[in-house]
Amino acid sequence: MAEVPEPTHRRRSHAGTRDLERYAGLFAERTTVMRSSAMRDLMAITARPEVISLAGGLPDTSTFPPQSFAAQMTRIAQESAAEALQYGPTEGFEETKDCSLEVMGAEGMLPDPDDIIVTTGGQQGIDLVTKTLVDPGDVVICEAPTYPGAVPVFCSYQADVVQVECDEDGMDIDVLEKLLGELRTEGRRPKFIYSVPSFQNPAGVTMSFERRQRLVELARANEILVVEDNPYGLLRYGGEPMPPLYQLDGGDFVIYIGTFSKILSPGIRLGWTVAPPPVLEKIGLGKQATDLCTSTLTQYFVREYFAERRWQRYIDDLIEIYRERRDIMIEALRNHFPAEATWTEPEGGLFIWATLPEYIDTSDLLAKALRADVAFVPGQAAYVDGRGRHSMRLNFSGVSAEEIREGVRRIGEVISEQVELYGTLTGEHRVPEPTQETEPNVVPFRKAEGV
Amino acid sequence: MKVAVLKGGRSLERGVSLRSGARVEDALERLGHEVLPIDVGSDLVKRLVAERPDVAFVAMHGVGGEDGTVQELLEILGIPFTGPSAAACARCMDKVQGKDAIDEAGLPTPDWFAFNQTAFREFGAADALGRLEETLGFPLVVKPSRGGSSLGVKFARSPGEVPQALVSAFSYDDRILLERFVDGRELAVSVLGDKPLPVVEAILLEGDRYDFEARYEIGRTRFACPAELSAEEERAVTEAALDTYKALGCSGFARIDLILNDEGPWLLEANAIPGLTDTSLLPQAAEAAGLSFEQLVERILDLALHPAAA
Numbered sequence: 001m002a003e004v005p006e007p008t009h010r011r012r013s014h015a016g017t018r019d020l021e022r023y024a025g026l027f028a029e030r031t032t033v034m035r036s037s038a039m040r041d042l043m044a045i046t047a048r049p050e051v052i053s054l055a056g057g058l059p060d061t062s063t064f065p066p067q068s069f070a071a072q073m074t075r076i077a078q079e080s081a082a083e084a085l086q087y088g089p090t091e092g093f094e095e096t097k098d099c100s101l102e103v104m105g106a107e108g109m110l111p112d113p114d115d116i117i118v119t120t121g122g123q124q125g126i127d128l129v130t131k132t133l134v135d136p137g138d139v140v141i142c143e144a145p146t147y148p149g150a151v152p153v154f155c156s157y158q159a160d161v162v163q164v165e166c167d168e169d170g171m172d173i174d175v176l177e178k179l180l181g182e183l184r185t186e187g188r189r190p191k192f193i194y195s196v197p198s199f200q201n202p203a204g205v206t207m208s209f210e211r212r213q214r215l216v217e218l219a220r221a222n223e224i225l226v227v228e229d230n231p232y233g234l235l236r237y238g239g240e241p242m243p244p245l246y247q248l249d250g251g252d253f254v255i256y257i258g259t260f261s262k263i264l265s266p267g268i269r270l271g272w273t274v275a276p277p278p279v280l281e282k283i284g285l286g287k288q289a290t291d292l293c294t295s296t297l298t299q300y301f302v303r304e305y306f307a308e309r310r311w312q313r314y315i316d317d318l319i320e321i322y323r324e325r326r327d328i329m330i331e332a333l334r335n336h337f338p339a340e341a342t343w344t345e346p347e348g349g350l351f352i353w354a355t356l357p358e359y360i361d362t363s364d365l366l367a368k369a370l371r372a373d374v375a376f377v378p379g380q381a382a383y384v385d386g387r388g389r390h391s392m393r394l395n396f397s398g399v400s401a402e403e404i405r406e407g408v409r410r411i412g413e414v415i416s417e418q419v420e421l422y423g424t425l426t427g428e429h430r431v432p433e434p435t436q437e438t439e440p441n442v443v444p445f446r447k448a449e450g451v
Numbered sequence: 452m453k454v455a456v457l458k459g460g461r462s463l464e465r466g467v468s469l470r471s472g473a474r475v476e477d478a479l480e481r482l483g484h485e486v487l488p489i490d491v492g493s494d495l496v497k498r499l500v501a502e503r504p505d506v507a508f509v510a511m512h513g514v515g516g517e518d519g520t521v522q523e524l525l526e527i528l529g530i531p532f533t534g535p536s537a538a539a540c541a542r543c544m545d546k547v548q549g550k551d552a553i554d555e556a557g558l559p560t561p562d563w564f565a566f567n568q569t570a571f572r573e574f575g576a577a578d579a580l581g582r583l584e585e586t587l588g589f590p591l592v593v594k595p596s597r598g599g600s601s602l603g604v605k606f607a608r609s610p611g612e613v614p615q616a617l618v619s620a621f622s623y624d625d626r627i628l629l630e631r632f633v634d635g636r637e638l639a640v641s642v643l644g645d646k647p648l649p650v651v652e653a654i655l656l657e658g659d660r661y662d663f664e665a666r667y668e669i670g671r672t673r674f675a676c677p678a679e680l681s682a683e684e685e686r687a688v689t690e691a692a693l694d695t696y697k698a699l700g701c702s703g704f705a706r707i708d709l710i711l712n713d714e715g716p717w718l719l720e721a722n723a724i725p726g727l728t729d730t731s732l733l734p735q736a737a738e739a740a741g742l743s744f745e746q747l748v749e750r751i752l753d754l755a756l757h758p759a760a761a
Contacts, residue, residue, distance in 0.1 A: 425614035
């Protein structure tokens with residue numbers, strides 16, 4: 001047997017700038033839109049242990065009973081080790097699809113199991129749908145603000161992303177209708193409309209029943225697909241359940257993206273997509289090219305977990321915990337945010353969207369907040385066009401009650417300082433001054449040359 | 452040789468610093484040194500005392516690591532370190548101090564006014580804004596005094612935009628400056644020891660030149676190295692940069708940023724610890740001068756251990 005040489009170094013030698021230029025010539029056109037940003041760098045600091053981070057989007061996995069996890073994994077090891085360690089079918093195991101069906105059934109949906117493909121998280125669903133439908137330059141419509149994780153997907157397929165304003169009732173369908181008309185006159189047909197209709201990430205708003213109906217009708221009339229991303233649908237803390245778009249449409253023009261991330265675990269990377277058969281077939285071919293199949297091991301885990309028939313009880317537990325945290329956050333916002341600020345009061349999900357006076361840029365505010373050891377997601381991350389500069393996304397699911405109170409208090413404090421400063425700068429909140437004009441003789445500024 | 456690489460820390464530029472640090476560690480290992488990576492935290496002094504490195508490579512950016520704080524500690528502990536002294540770092544980090552020093556040395560820098568928050572909160576400095584806007588003209592630039600990577604730098608195109616720009620800049624520091632906008636070519640001169648490296652020019656790829664935000668957006672700017680300059684321009688630019696380097700008391704290395712227009716070079720600021728990532732300007736300039744990254748790192752170490760060799 002030939003001698004395998006010892007690796008000479010544990011890390012590769014870094015590329016010099018000339019090398020970078022050499023690689024740059026090889027990069028695909030689409031990578032030009034894959035950019036790092038100063039904001040992403042800023043977000044790196046939010047991971048410091050002393051920072052209270054309301055910037056995450058994490059479910060609280062600490063609530064999952066470890067004994068239960070151990071028992072299920074042991075059973076898999078003892079009874080199905082060979083299968084669980086083997087490749088599986090690209091579209092996923094039938095048993096996994098049954099679990100998806102149970103989850104969808106809980107929200108009143110009854111798709112044909114043959115219309116389902118198991119994916120590596122809901123995120124892969126977004127990627128595969130875009131891969132299947134979008135050519136460079138095609139229009140993709142989404143909400144404004146939209147799920148920050150969807151933007152890089154659309155951009156990597158060089159979609160022309162157009163965002164439609166949201167209000168407390170979700171995407172503004174009047175604006176959407178107008179946009180569709182404009183696109184038609186330009187001879188452009190959007191490929192799909194991406195929406196998180198329930199407890200939207202990041203805005204926390206839920207689309208009203210009337211708008212859901214209109215959206216589905218518009219999609220049918222224009223023969224455009226709607227991609228319904230519904231990770232939080234079962235995490236409802238108040239108000240009346242709302243039918244998913246998929247249910248209203250029956251699955252002709254709605255592609256449905258589901259996930260086990262928020263109701264079980266994001267670490268298992270397991271989701272599913274439901275699509276009309278011709279679309280599903282292409283999605284399947286796309287998935288085969290991407291990763292052959294979703295992890296069989298975690299599919300076995302989900303199967304075991306659902307077999308215990310306790311999954312709905314676990315969601316009920318999560319609802320209790322998250323509802324309390326949401327209420328605490330709203331109370332903290334009322335106590336600590338200035339009167340000029342507004343925020344959404346979501347009936348479910350993981351996020352609250354707060355909007356500040358327009359003279360406060362939340363990306364800059366984050367720098368100040370980090371000095372006070374607290375973090376949030378600046379609103380800009382949820383827009384493709386630089387809007388959202390005065391808003392922020394706050395997460396309440398992955399943080400304790402105490403952290404929520406203290407975190408919101410600290411953010412409120414830095415905002416108040418900026419509000420007060422702006423008032424001083426514009427004279428809006430200035431203490432009354434003598435009426436006669438006085439020379440500003442105590443101002444410690446430097447004279448510029450030539451003054 | 453045992454080299455401690457100080458990186459990370461709590462500054463807003465932690466991310467860049469970690470990348471700079473990783474690249475330096477890699478080069479040091481390939482140069483055969485014993486590397487002691489330290490993500491700087493409250494145990495820094497303890498670790499340095501326990502490990503006794505021969506030299507510290509400071510790969511930190513922003514407040515804490517680039518403003519003289521870490522350098523001061525290293526001076527007290529008697530550990531030689533790379534880059535400028537604590538005092539020089541403090542002058543470079545604080546744009547107001549830096550511009551004072553540049554101005555006192557008789558070097559051209561755009562007109563400016565500096566304020567701290569107290570001036571506005573307690574002394575009604577807002578009433579003086581109109582007057583200095585008249586002096587500086589529009590657009591004008593608002594910068595936090597201490598801060599790197601252009602964080603918090605805002606352009607105001609009209610009086611109405613000034614308060615908002617001030618609020619943003621004050622998010623980064625309690626002291627800010629308002630500066631006259633000087634239109635021209637954006638150049639950076641890195642100095643190694645007392646030798647200038649080839650000049651780098653930042654060229655805006657798209658959008659009009661008054662789209663100020665684009666300047667700081669990665670991917671919208673291209674860097675040319677060496678910059679296309681006439682011999683006369685190059686001499687003027689490098690001389691101005693070297694004079695600035697000396698005026699600020701820099702040693703080891705630093706990067707001087709300036710604007711070049713028909714009137715000549717306008718000095719903006721000096722960066723005491725410029726980035727060392729694979730897209731940073733100092734390594735690019737070094738490479739244009741024929742120095743590989745390893746050679747650059749070795750030279751920087753040399754300068755730390757034998758300052759007279761500069």
